[in-house]
Amino acid sequence: MPFIQEQPPINIGADISVRSFEMIAEELKNYPKAKEFDHNEIEVISRLIHTSTCFEQVLENIHFTKDAIPRMQELLQKKAKIIVDVNMIKVGLSQFYLDTYGNEVVCYINEPFTYEYAEKNKTTRSYGAVVEAIKKHKNEPMILACGNAPTFIYAAINTLLDEGVDLKNVAFILFPVGFVNVVESKDYGKRFCDYYDIPAVLMEGRFGSSTMTVATLHATYKLIKDYDGTEKYNGK
Numbered sequence: 001m002p003f004i005q006e007q008p009p010i011n012i013g014a015d016i017s018v019r020s021f022e023m024i025a026e027e028l029k030n031y032p033k034a035k036e037f038d039h040n041e042i043e044v045i046s047r048l049i050h051t052s053t054c055f056e057q058v059l060e061n062i063h064f065t066k067d068a069i070p071r072m073q074e075l076l077q078k079k080a081k082i083i084v085d086v087n088m089i090k091v092g093l094s095q096f097y098l099d100t101y102g103n104e105v106v107c108y109i110n111e112p113f114t115y116e117y118a119e120k121n122k123t124t125r126s127y128g129a130v131v132e133a134i135k136k137h138k139n140e141p142m143i144l145a146c147g148n149a150p151t152f153i154y155a156a157i158n159t160l161l162d163e164g165v166d167l168k169n170v171a172f173i174l175f176p177v178g179f180v181n182v183v184e185s186k187d188y189g190k191r192f193c194d195y196y197d198i199p200a201v202l203m204e205g206r207f208g209s210s211t212m213t214v215a216t217l218h219a220t221y222k223l224i225k226d227y228d229g230t231e232k233y234n235g236k
Contacts, residue, residue, distance in 0.1 A: 020050055021046060021050065024046050024049050024050060025046065027055060028042070028045075028046070028049075028055070031055060031056075031059055033059040033060065034059060037064075040069040040070065040223050041062075041064050041068075041069065043219050043222070043223055044062075044064075044069065044201065044215075044216055044219040044220065044223075045058055045059065045062060046219075047215040047216070047218060047219040048062070048203075048212050048215055048216065050215070051209075051211050051212055051214075051215045052209070052211075052212060054207075057207050058203075058207075061203050061204045061205050061207055062201070062202075062203055062204075063190060063200075063201070063202050063203070063204055064200075064201055065193050065194065065197075065198065065199055065200045065201075066197075067199065068171070068199040068200055068201050069199075069201075069220055069223060071171065071199035072143060072171045072173075072199050072201075072220050073220060073223065073224045075141045075142075075143055075169065075170075075171050075199075076101050076103055076143070076220065076221065076224070077101055077224065078141045078169075079101065079102040079103060079140075079141065080103060080140070080141035080142055080143050080169075080171075081103070081104050081105075081106050081133075081137045081140055081141070081142045081143070082098075082103050082104070082105045082106065082142075082143050082145055082217070083106045083107075083130060083133045083134065083137070083142055083143070083144050083145065083156075084105060084106070084107045084145045084146070084147070084213075085107070085109065085126045085129070085130065085145070085146045085147065085148055085149045085152040085176075086107065086109060086126075086147060086148045086149065086210055087107050087109060087110070088147070088148070088210040088211075089105070089107070089145055089147055089210050089213050089214055090105040090107045092210065092211065092214035093105060093214055093217060093218075094218060094221070097217075097218065097221040100221075101221070101224075106133045106136075106137065107129065107133075108128075108129035108130075108132050108133050109125055109126060109129045110125075111129070111132075113128075113132060114128045114129045114132065115128075116128075117131065117132065123151065123155075124149060124151040126148075126149035126151050126152040126155070127149075127151040127152065127154065127155040128155070129152075130144070130152050130155045130156045130159065131155050131159045134156065134159040134160060134163060134165065135159065135163060138163050138165045140169070141169040141170075142169065142170055142171075143170075143171045143172070143173065143217075144156045144170065144171070144172050144173070145172075145173040145213050145216075145217065146172075146173070146174050146175065146176050146213065147175045147176065147177070147208065147209055147210030147211070147212065147213035147214070148176055148177065148178075148209075148210055149176060150176040150178070150180075150181040150182050150184070150185030150186070151181060151185070152176070153172075153174060153176065153185040153186070153188060153189045154181075154185060154188065156172075157188065157189065157192045167196050167198055170198055171198065171199040171200060172189060172193055172198060172199070172200040172201075172202065173200070173201050173202070173213055173216050173217065174186055174189045174190075174200065174201070174202035174203070174208075175202065175203045175208035175209060175210070175212045175213045175216070176208050177206065177207065177208035177209050178206065179206065182205075182206050182208075183204075183205060183206060186202055186203070186204055186205075187204075189202060190202060190204070201216050
């Protein structure tokens, strides 16, 4: 039988995106867990599924603190700095959203002073990078977004406390992925955010990624105008 060349069934980028989210919405109806989330949260979840294709892993491991999305939106609209652990997040974020809301992405992972800090203190560059970023921007609203390095979480929490940062101006997105320090760091972040009532979205367990961190931020930006977050998801 000869090989016959084919074309994609759907060949327009916008149409592919629309159809993808339609398929996700339809499949979410099969998961009772989805009904536990409000409309803002299900929008974030849908984007996380879109970037990973993982329904059960996302639904079973995602954690939102109370009113996390609208509170994070308020910080973004106050020109919060987005402090990240890797440049992959910085590159992945929409320049349109960043320009619209005046958010600067801060990543010091490759700065000479970060190498010096890590060598002097016998720690990771991610640890040193967030320490320096928080110290520099401690009087500004900030969203701390981690998609790779769990030591970032320890450094962020400890520096926020050591520097006496006003925690009403802070939010977390925590999606480090891997094996060493990952589960423990997320647990530390969750306990910290629950104790101090800090808005946070995090993926418990080993699961996560920088792309999921970007997807969470993009969903949060999009929802500033789309929804008020009060309606529970009903599968429609």
